[in-house]
Amino acid sequence: MRCRLWAPGQAGSGCGRALFGQPLAALCGEDGSLPRPIQELLAVLRREGPSTEGIFRRAAGGTELRELREALDRGARVDLGSQPALLLAAVLKDFLRSIPDKLLVNNLYEDWMQAMERTGKEEKLSELKAVAKKLPAANLLLLKRLLSLLQHIGHSAATSRMTTSNLAICLGPNLLSPPNEDLLPLQAMLEVTEKVNTLVEFMIEYCSDIFGEEVAGRSCPSAGESPAPMDGATGAVFLLLAEPL
Template structure:
């Protein structure tokens, strides 16, 4: 026969997934030590709300890398760190000895401020398994990883509970409730707050359904008025003639843009080329490395709204943002820099086996292009030639630039042929025009 132990009730509570102890005295009772892994359980004596996920002080070894510093992308550099999770932040040390030394000397370590941070699993940011990402309120991004499934799960939920707790515990301190939680539990429910929100959503849904049922005739009248308005609205051409809508820079026909600016090379193209040549010719992977997409879109918006643009401004500091915007400009041209009607002729020219005749044919084709295409092409390839001259520092050869700019500058009007073969010819045309720039353009 089994005898009832005075600790039986407490042991059952500690082994369950999650439990709220209504009696604060219960938390002081001794905890059974027969568990397989005591580090997966923790107890807090802080009075918190019933639905509040408890913070856990935790430390151990995990792999980490920083991939973004305030929106600026960084190269992944995985390192093994001794990590300490405290109430508000995640601290990194080389090992436990450095932690002890820093505590004695008062030296500050590298850390992540978890206030306002976000945490999520990610598979796209790294080829490693068990990777999760922490994004801080200031825009820094970190990846953490461990090959041990249990270890990485424990870290993920411990950090998530800490993030959830920051800034939410104070309103519930007066309730005087202790929480006991195991690491296998993902998150506690939000108690009566969740029920209240659900009730409000149901009431709102019922109201909308009743409204739509009783006022269907009003909705039909609104639909009729909208149809009349749409059919009577002025055309885009009319609005452009009145000056109410202006042509944008991105996505505009090259000839239209040059005519509007009264030049043969768009002002934006000139600005990007000058910015790259002044401060980015030695940047590793120039035009190959992608800049921050949100910053590129912001730059595009500024250009399209005809706002005063200064590429030396600190917000465009990353040269890969400038190169990304220039590539996007050429990629979004309705008719590419090498016009659709010339595509087959350029492909036939690159197939010519004799080098001299090949160059002469390309030279004739370039001279037949519209002035805006020819002059913009000349400015771009002269710029790409300067990049190849600095290939020892930026690691961008003619072949690399051909791969980047081939599909961007040359596109068939109908993608009906062999795309792989077509891409080879596109790359070869760009490479040859960089190498034989003087013979083709001068």
Template structure:
């Protein structure tokens, strides 16, 4: 708690200093509130997908379900050389079968009849369907704001302060994912997936976006955007603010993957 209070002080000083000097004070950044918990959908009939990380800790003693941990281990062991890992889609029918196996057996350890792309797609879907994204609804704006307003030489310490404010189970899960993605990026000469490419694949799933009902608008097609008719967003295309924030979220995640050990 002492570390968190000090982190709040540092984060507030940095964000208010640089954010208020940009955009003529129009940034509505404020210290995130941690008292009220975010309501999540009912997940009582699920074991893995769409289940809060805290519930996993209470049930299994670990934030990430065993099947997701073993999926990451499987990919690290067998697939780091696969071209377009996380970018190339898997086969929908096999992914659905794999998801069902995980739901029925959260400690699933085998991935027979699946390709690396099937397993990678399932992992990406797991993070996309978390009730509260890894950067959390409360702190996503802060992470984005760091890359919109804070100078480059101060970003690492600002990110460290923000990350200290994440719930323990979320911070541990983020560390696990970033370390794994760093290993993938280290083999980018073979798999063509460097930090920037991986961030493009994962950022829409890890950051909460204000556009649309949740974080879906960032990856929605023009047809979907037209159907949703989000107030203030031009039909069929994002506005400048959204594009800048999407770019900042990608830059943030790419930086965190590259600097995970220092972070």
């Protein structure tokens, strides 16, 4: 084993509260922008995801995942651009999973399902647009950026080995559940998961039709750019990670 020094970078949480487990709106800037670490995660994954085999499917090291999550949660300044794409994908999944009531809002579960029951593609798209408008502004913003990222990766399935179906299976359960999820028997929960995955796959494939140019990712830093250091961030955080030879 050899040790790799993880030097401090530029991704603080951008607010005075934990990053994980909080309502998304509470984490956004006064201008409605997404939390700085999430912006950078999306940007780095947009650059690295298409060439990373099994992105969002392959597991990251448990220790590294825990330490990175804890560092982001306490507002440490971390150079996310230097971290493995698989690790960043795992962190993003953790973040999505931690959003109270989930990104697509559990209370809108029936609305999403009814939209998917429409027979024609155009009818589905029209209904999905209507449901999306019911989301909190912060959720809608992140949804657009996430779908754009996943479509980008899915278009490079030859290298990522991740089709839109694969991506939906890996991320769908983190994005939506019925409000009574804990009361459902196993078989019913399996059916719910299948329906949610179908919804997410459809939204990935047709995100441009649903949101138009708004899914272009303009609010994320460019792939080669890191956000500016956060004001008030002091000191340096060094995490010593064990890495096999």
